[in-house]
Every structure is written in structure tokens, then in C-alpha cells.
Amino acid sequence: MDKITYKKIVDRHKPTETRFTNAVVAFVVGGLVGVIGQLLIEFYSSWLHISSQDATSFMIVTLVFISCLFTALGFFDKWVTFAKCGLIIPITGFAHSMMSSGMEYRNEGPIFGVGANLFKLAGSVILYGIVAAWFFGMIRYYFLGGV
Numbered sequence: 001m002d003k004i005t006y007k008k009i010v011d012r013h014k015p016t017e018t019r020f021t022n023a024v025v026a027f028v029v030g031g032l033v034g035v036i037g038q039l040l041i042e043f044y045s046s047w048l049h050i051s052s053q054d055a056t057s058f059m060i061v062t063l064v065f066i067s068c069l070f071t072a073l074g075f076f077d078k079w080v081t082f083a084k085c086g087l088i089i090p091i092t093g094f095a096h097s098m099m100s101s102g103m104e105y106r107n108e109g110p111i112f113g114v115g116a117n118l119f120k121l122a123g124s125v126i127l128y129g130i131v132a133a134w135f136f137g138m139i140r141y142y143f144l145g146g147v
Contacts, residue, residue, distance in 0.1 A: 022084055029086025037063060037090075060091055067092035071099040097121040 037059050044055035067087075070076035076096055080087050087093055101120045105113040119126070 026084050026086035029083035033090050063092055064095040067095040068099040071096050
């Protein structure tokens, strides 16, 4: 089979991607995650009488817990397949990547399985986040007059 015929066959069977639809779905789902986060802050502030700053921390912990729980139960992956960046970009995506990496090796035990592989995917995000924070902190310190 020559290259041109092979390329035609591949192009015929290649899945099509609708970028506009994906962008709209990610925008709506990401917005819903933001609304849920704001509702959690309002709940913690109003009903439990916690300061707004502490309520924000509780909201983040709650969203991380929910995404880890749903990953462990096995249906967060299906939601990510549908919503794409709407669930991957917020803190829920970070928790999902950590939990799924740990869950993949759970049969090897809590230390060498889950513990050793929990930061496999998220470790690079943490590393480059710290490096970027240090770098931009130095820029601010030296060029914008310190603290």
C-alpha cells in the first residue's frame, strides 16, 4: 500500500474534533465549578459562621475531597472526558491527577503503591509552580522595590 492510499484511509477514520463545542462545554462546566465553589464559600460563611478567608480554604478542601472521592468511585474520568478543561484546569483536575495516579498502583500497598506514585503526575506541576513563584518573586523583589 502506498503512502497516499494509507493517508486517505487514516483521514477517513480519524475522529473529528469540534473545538467550538469543546470550548463552550469547558466554559460552562468550569463556570459551574466556580459557582459550586462560591456556593460552598457562602454556605461556610453564612451557615457555619466562618470568616470568608477560612471559608475559601474549606471550599478548596471540599472540592479536592469531592474530586478525589469521585475519582476513587470511578466516574470522574467519564466527566473529564465530557467536560475536558472545564474540570481539568481547576483544583479538581489537580486532585484528580494525584488520585488517579495513586489509585493505579493501589494493589502494591499503601507505601510503595499509593504513597510512592501519588505525586507521579502532580509532582512536575508542584515543582514548576514553586520555581515560577520563586522566579517571579525575585523579579518583584529586585525590579519593583521589594516587599
